[in-house]
Every structure is written in C-alpha cells, then in structure tokens.
Amino acid sequence: MKNNICTAIIVAGGKGLRLDPAHPKQYLPLAGKPILIHTLERFYDCGLFERCVVALPAADLAGWPTLCGRHHLDRAFFEAVAGGATRFDSVQAGLGALTRHYNNTAAKASNDIWVAVHDGVRPLIGKAFLQACLQAAFKYGNAVPALPPVESFRYLETLDTTEAANRPIDRNRLRSLQTPQCARLSRLSAAFDRAAALPETEKATRFTDEATVLEYDGDRIHLCEGSPFNLKITRPIDLQWAELALTSGL
Numbered sequence: 001m002k003n004n005i006c007t008a009i010i011v012a013g014g015k016g017l018r019l020d021p022a023h024p025k026q027y028l029p030l031a032g033k034p035i036l037i038h039t040l041e042r043f044y045d046c047g048l049f050e051r052c053v054v055a056l057p058a059a060d061l062a063g064w065p066t067l068c069g070r071h072h073l074d075r076a077f078f079e080a081v082a083g084g085a086t087r088f089d090s091v092q093a094g095l096g097a098l099t100r101h102y103n104n105t106a107a108k109a110s111n112d113i114w115v116a117v118h119d120g121v122r123p124l125i126g127k128a129f130l131q132a133c134l135q136a137a138f139k140y141g142n143a144v145p146a147l148p149p150v151e152s153f154r155y156l157e158t159l160d161t162t163e164a165a166n167r168p169i170d171r172n173r174l175r176s177l178q179t180p181q182c183a184r185l186s187r188l189s190a191a192f193d194r195a196a197a198l199p200e201t202e203k204a205t206r207f208t209d210e211a212t213v214l215e216y217d218g219d220r221i222h223l224c225e226g227s228p229f230n231l232k233i234t235r236p237i238d239l240q241w242a243e244l245a246l247t248s249g250l
Helices: 035-045 058-071 087-103 127-140 185-195 200-206 210-216 236-247
Strands: 003-011 051-056 078-082 111-119 142-147 153-156 166-169 181-184 223-225
Touching: 003 035, 003 087, 003 127, 035 051, 035 058, 035 111, 035 127, 035 236, 051 058, 051 087, 058 078, 078 087, 087 111, 087 185, 111 127, 111 185, 127 142, 127 181, 127 223, 142 210, 181 185, 181 210, 185 210
Parallel strands: 003 051, 003 111, 051 078, 142 223
Antiparallel strands: 111 181, 142 181, 153 166
C-alpha cells in the first residue's frame, strides 16, 4: 500500500496592483507580518506537508534568505524558485522544483506524491480545510475547492459595461473557485508539460488555474467544498477583513 506524500506550491509572483501599486501585495503587512508569511506559516504548522515550494518574482530571490531569517522559516522545508510572467509559468517552475527533488530521493519509488497549489495571498487557510481538500484529491484524483455564489449575475454581450446588452445567469449553476487545487504531482506536471506547447498568449488567457490545465489534458475536475474564510486578499477591504479575522483568533 502506497503512502501519500503531500507537497505544496505557494504562488507569490504577482504584483497586486489593485491593492497597492507601489508594493507587491504578498509583502503588505497583516497583523504585524507580511501576508505571505501568514500563508507559509499555516502550511508549515499544519503538519500535513513534507515540502513547500514558493514561487517568487525573480528579483525577490536574493532577499529570500533574509526573509526566512527574519520570520524564522525552515529553509529545509521551504524552497524558493523564480516565478514567471504568468501564473502558469510560476506553477510550472514550482512543479519542476518538486519533480527534481523527488527524482533525487528514494521516496518517489514507494510513495504517491501529491501537490496542493495555493495562492500566497490566501492567509486564513486552516488545517481542517487543507486536510479535506487533500482527502478529496486522494479519492477522486484531483480536488478544487468551490463555493456557490451569493450574488446575482448578468452576462455582458460585449465588454462595454455601460452600453452592453446583458442577460441574467442562473447562479445555481455557478461556483467560485478557490485554492489549494490538488492533484498528483506526476499528473499535474504532465498536464503542464503538454499545455506548455501552446503559444504564450493562449496560455496566459486560457489557463487561469490548475483545473483549466488538467481539464485541457483530459481530466474531469472534482469540486470539493470551499470555505468562506479562505479569503483571497485583492482589495483594501480584504486586508481589513483579514486583519479583523486574525485578531479574532481565526
């Protein structure tokens, strides 16, 4: 019987211009430390993962040792790699780092290795939620957390939001996707390798998350239950809500 080894990729290569044009949002302070550090600590402290790769902007790699030292991050657990221009590129860099690591160890031959890809700016994630996502992936081959929307929606026939014809959409058929999106390391790596052959412009628009890459390569996506507390910090109000949640003990 194979044992499941769980790994993670934390995507932290974006600029977050909607939140603060002058500073990458993953480094903005939240309850006394950068948003990204909260996320990394949750993955380390939960005890579910053997290894975690952090995809950072290439220019930030030189400062990674200092960041680890300042916040007491275990550099045997965390590995930093240079992300790319798109999320696709950053995740592919993380997959490559994990594949190289396990190709050089004896673990690969006797274990099933899984990977959870998570946004670096979702810092409120908890152990029970992570465990549920992983268990769903073990059962179905992949798992993508999702929530039913509470708002109503209308579809715009063109992108001119002031003049466009529009029509309602049945929100009961919609789901808002979250991370971590989980799959076997070998399966997700193979899907990314095949998708990488597409033109860069198509990859940037077509592959918005890991689910779209797996689906492109023929997999059926399994949706598991998301969490309303798994907030992605995108706007200033999100930062305020996260601060309130952390000071409340979430």
